[in-house]
Amino acid sequence: MVNGMTRRFRWAGVLILAAFNTPAVAxxxxxEExxxxxxRYYPPGQTVFHQGDWYQSRELHEGKTPGADFEWERLASVPDCGVGRDDSNVAERKSEGGVNHQPQAPADAGETPVKTPNERPQACKEPGRWSFGGSYTVGQMAVHEGQTYRAIRPSNGQMPAMSQPPHWQPVDDPCSNGAENAD
Known part of the structure; x- marks a missing residue:
């Protein structure tokens, strides 16, 4: 009786190990998906299908046409969309009907004074200088040629007041957190 139960547990252990060690099907x-x-914004590594070919994004961007811009690398074969791939964009596309929502600005993007019951307000920090090699998220600010700008799209080297579509919006008072632009 004990011998029979031991065999069953061994087989159960073998089956469990086999299940965990079996690679999932790619x-x-x-x-279409x-x-x-x-x-849409495409992060590095994101794959898309466009005009009969597959492409992979090299960096974060929006509106760059696959096959026409450096931001996309043409793939030689159909990519694997199986295990380990983040398909959150597919669910978003299905539920949103392909509509892309702009990323939200971080809560601390404007660095406005903050007052808590037992503390004095914190001073607003002056934004740093814009850098061609910098990577900026929505809401971050930078100074370029004496003008302060707020990123309205993720930016990887797009110069304020020069790029199309625009990635930056001029800001009169960096400590106002965009209140002057609330038309």
Whole structure:
């Protein structure tokens, strides 16, 4: 009786180990679920299907056409959309009907004075100088040629007042947190 139970537990252990050690089946990407959308932000490594070819994003960008811009690398074969791939964008596309929502600005982006019951207000920090090599998120500010700008899109080297579509918005008072732009 004990011998029979020991064998069963051994087989159960073997089956459990086999289940955890078996690689999951890779599935090729579906072109319809990965179609390029011009208004969408694409992080590095994101794959899309455009005009019969597969492309992978090299860096964070929006509106760059696959095959026409450096930001995309053409793939030689259909990418794997199986295990380990983040398909959150696919669910977003399905639920939103392909509509892209702008990323929200971080809560501390404006560095406005903060007052708590037992503390004095903190002073607003002057934004740093804009850098071509910098990477900016929505809401971050930078000074370029004496003018303060707030990022309205993620920016990787797009110069304030020069890039299209615009990535920056001029700001009169960096400590107002955008209140002057609330038209």
């Amino acid at each position: 599935a090729p990407c579906d072109p 990965n179609t390029w959308i011009p208004s």
